[in-house]
Amino acid sequence: MDPRTPTRRDVVVEELHGHRVEDPYRWLEADDACDEWLADQERRLAEEAGGWTGRPVFRSLLRSFADAGGAAGHVASPPVVRGGRRFSLRGGAGREHPVLVVADAGRDERVVVDPVALDASGRTTLDLWRPSWSGRLLAYQVSSRGSEDPVLDVVDVADGRRVCPPVRPGRATAVAWLPGDAGFYYVTCPAAGDRQVRLRLLGSGEDVVVFTTDARQLSVFTSPDGRRLVVSSAPGTQCGNRVHLADLTTTTARAPGFRLVHDGTATGVQALVKFGPHGLLYGITTDQASGGAICLVDPDHPATAAWTPLITPGEGGVLSGCAALVEPGAGDVGSVRFLVSSVRRGVARLSLHDGAGRLLTEVDAPGADHGTIMKLTAPPGEADEAWFTYTDFVTPPTVHRFSLRDRRCHLDAPAADPPRHDRPRAVVRQVSYASQDGTEVPLFLICPADRGPGPHPTLLTAYGGFGATAAPAYSPTILAWVASGGVYAIAGVRGGGELGPAWHAAGRGVNKPNAFADYAAAARWLVAGGVTTPDRLAVKGASHSGLMVATGITRDHGLYAAAVCSGAPTDMVRYPRLGIGQWWLTEFGDPRDPAHLDVLLGYSPYHRVRPGTRYPAVLMITARTDPRVGAAHTRKFTAALQHATTSGKPVVLRCEDGVGHGPRAASRWIDVEADALAFCATHTGLDPGA
Template sequence: MTRQPYPPASRDDIVENLHGTPVSDPYRWLEDPDDPATEGWLAAQEKLFAAEMSALPGREAFRSRIAELLRSGSVGAPVWRGNRAFFTRRTPDQEHAVLYTADPGGAERALFDPMAIDPTGLTTLDAWQPDKEGRLLAYQVSVGGDEESSLYLMDVATGERIEGPIDRCRYSPVAWLPGGEAFYYVRRLPSTEVPEGEEQFHRRVYLHRVGTSTEDDVLIFGEGMEKTNYYGVAVSRDGRRLQISASRGTAPRNDLWVADLSASTPDSPELTVVQEGVDAQTALHFGRDGLLYVFTDRDAPRGRICVTDPSEPLAEQWRDLIPQDPEAVLTDYAILDDLDRPVMLVGWTRHAISEITVHDLATGERVGEVPTPGLGTIGGITERPEGGHEAWFGYTDNTTPPTIQRYDARTGETTLWAASPGVVEVPAVHTEQVAYRSADGTEVHMLVISKPGAEGPRPTILYGYGGFGLSMSPGYSASILAWVEAGGAYAIAQLRGGGEEGEEWHRAGMLANKQNVFDDLHAAAEHLIATGITTPDRLGISGGSNGGLLVGAALTQRPDLYAAVVCSAPLLDMVRYELFGLGATWNVEYGSAEKPDEFAWLHAYSPYHNVREGVSYPATLFTVFQSDTRVHPLHAWKTCAALQHAQAGDRPILLRNETEVGHGARAVSRTVELAADQLTFLAHHTGLAV
């Protein structure tokens, strides 16, 4: 087809000397979304995208099939408080999941339906937490994808909103005191009290008493601490123990304090250090048996569970209950104690495949395992706060929409508690876990999903993330199923930087080791080619957020290896990323350009700075979201302009810039349209006939 000319984009002569290195930034003007020049350029890019996509076949087929597969709906694991269960469910025709409560007789009632509040679909339910008795509900809502949550309180019995909005509550935990009269929460300082440009930071822990003004909230913690700190807060079931954790941004370590609220007051807790200045992550659970359980990767990068007396919480007093496993990563646990022999259920992942084992609570001895529906992913294991013999957990795999399973420790049986409500015809697929060697010889695992019996090279999407300790585990995906059903293969690489093999695996792909992640992806591509699954002209790569950085680096480092790229909500200017969105909270993962040695490795792989004129780049589609307050779309805007200027080949460089959505939750219909565009683009440029 005839290619449309790219919209003109002026190249400014901006060159800064950073630590002795000249750094060019010709498209810095695109950092300002309100500049008329930026607005005009975005409007022209929208026209170009529409013209290019309208000429591609197969979009309607993808759109209708993805929409059909998403009619499975979804269901969330129950949270038990008092005599009520709280859970979410999305039926086939709903844009968002609805929060429900159920009484002991099973009668259900909707508590919060985002579409009933806002028929446009722009309102999302970000988080919710019932009080310990199940009478009040704290819930957080944002609009238009900005994730700027406002907190409200609801009377569960009547559904009436009784307080709110309380603003500046983005990513806030809520820890109720018994009786529902007060809770601890996290709130940012007002913008008038912080330096310009730091409005997203400066969090504090407060105590709020229900029925009083937030002006009277008591500052509990955070004064004088690191501006990028995130705080966690929890109160034990009996209300006696308070724990507060602090981590600098997304650092894989935290400081931890506890207070005995029976020996001090809730508004002036006497906090005692459990862990401070230690390079490890630790969380506490005050058991119903009076013991303190410790979940930590301290001296155990794959995780362990320890036990101690609550009056002696320091590490020197911890006793291993569930030691570190040499192969599996510990992910979760629950205690079931209404039994002759109380047990602990322990969740693990083994190369990202989930399992649950059963252990004697007193000794840690393994006494069995929990039957699971298959080789897939298990969500959080939940129990009743007052104890019992039952536990619930989510389960999904590549062909199974989310379900909630119930385990009965008395019988040792697992049964279906709730299934996603929609009935869909899911295509048969074959999933294989393969291992390959990266550039330095490290063994990396990858899931390859194809039609049963598929042979020979075929159009393939390679997906990865490789950051922040997040694991790429099997799960139901309408996009993957639609692609495989159409005849393609879909590969998910479990790259370093993720959590598939524990914290050491994460750290092998962060900071100065970030190039390992890109090498792992290149090696995955080469393995897919060497084993005959695909060829370079049939191979596309896809990633979002940190995964957008991944594929951005891949296309600039190895443009010969990939035919097509979908780069979504990416970080791409790694020299200036800390200046925008939540970037300053990620320098513990990537490094800071303010430090000479860290600047050197950031600049070496920064995709924006590694675009070279005269190179034939893969067909590339940037998909970004105008209301994204995590990763500013300027990263994609600047790199799109640079690639359009530099492209020596005939493959297109396109930008899909979507308004009124952000980095996270979105309406189902918006998800369908985005996925259809992405798959249509990849199909055309890898030769998949739809």
């Protein structure tokens, strides 16, 4: 054992529902009490990182691939069309953050919001933005140093002049504009207490509360004609919600008369009301449709029980987007067309339907067999074209425009800068494997095209939570690993959204252990199939994906050679007290409930660390202060592993100041990813220089 290994001092022991729960590193929860400990961790890291010889190679590869279209580099978003203006995000080679640009009719793009112009240090991010229906005003939100406590500003797009005092909503908030630029609705998120929808009337100097709830998820929308207001609330992410609808022509913007049109909180059913041309109301729901259904909504009888199903994605399919368009030259509701995106086993699909839901044609989608279509959107009013983003594992995100005139998709956004390094020739395969209970789980393998027979250094990852889908997407991290000769594996374990809401439910709450069983089964499948061996297999993840890693190495430590765990919840007994963990009770369960606590203690990584165990090499990563997860999770788990491991392999912590849980400047992102890949390469035998 390293003589500097932290001792288990001031061990806190609690009796919780019949369990004796030890917490030897409770003292590391205090941000202001661990400076000396963090300084020692920084020295450990510096000593260990000197042996990561692959860092310069990975840094160069990541920069090149990011400049060509990665999340930290080149960005081109579908345009948001308001009035005669088109708003988009734009990135570029060497740029630290994307900028928000606007193009007036017949004019070149110009920058409206540049985070680096606001903060030259690169520690300010543009979180959300929404132009008014006229396009004259813009509401945008920025946060600094990872705080996730943004400032909401409203400016005149023409001259950048601030038009009202800024708002501090507590977290990034939805913004829904009234017509005529009269004001906007936004959501407050106080540290404690109820959430609210408030109306800010420009020029009035007051904010009016129009809706209050104790639900953790809250969003607000208005129709382009200003007639309708929709509020959606839910106790958690990707679980059943409530939808309230108000007609602002019969009530007022200050006192909307809400009607409850959907309540799926008891059944887990989700619903969403959307607006189309000619006053069309339509909805998307998971009621009796595991992959979602598009339905017609009668404005006079808007309750979901009266919705008329029009379109479903078919067996095994999951809806991913819908845009309502109008045939060119037509002028009635019968000319409405629905452009629908869906996905089935990682294959993106576009289809065009008439207003009654009948299939008119399958639309040729861009890209490879396994890809992702996202952010499908159309301008308000009688639009005959829509935009979306396409990406896959080797294709940077590109914006495409669909036109009703020729029923075809056209590349719309300017091409990204070419990478300095050739993108690797990669073979992408989707397979399935059996989990311990026999459930078939999908898995993507991204391999070098010229690889010989295995075993190979392999990186395994999975998200497995909150109904989020690990969809095919361009990743500089994946390409850098594959370009260096490694295999990258992505498991679509239960708890994610790969197969719809039922797949999420099968790995949520008391079912959460299914996700970890699927993860371990993926590792065993890779080994049994000769893809890799335990001494060449690394696992990597951040946030909930990091929980998968932490659980994996405490559950099956002999399966892995190395692990990188970033910003993850690891103390599943105290997680509601750290960061915003109290928001996640529907995902993980409530430790105050004896049945839930039994499950949580069964997998909680911090509580499953056992002294005398030969743990793999571990790189823990956290921000100095993480307002979302809570940096204490990472600190406590690091200390526990350092005290317990007898493998002789390093357990080190990388802690960074001035950032948070979410996005960071491109150069900072490249630095942390290069460290993570170099660490994995060092301990799996991958030589990126070769």
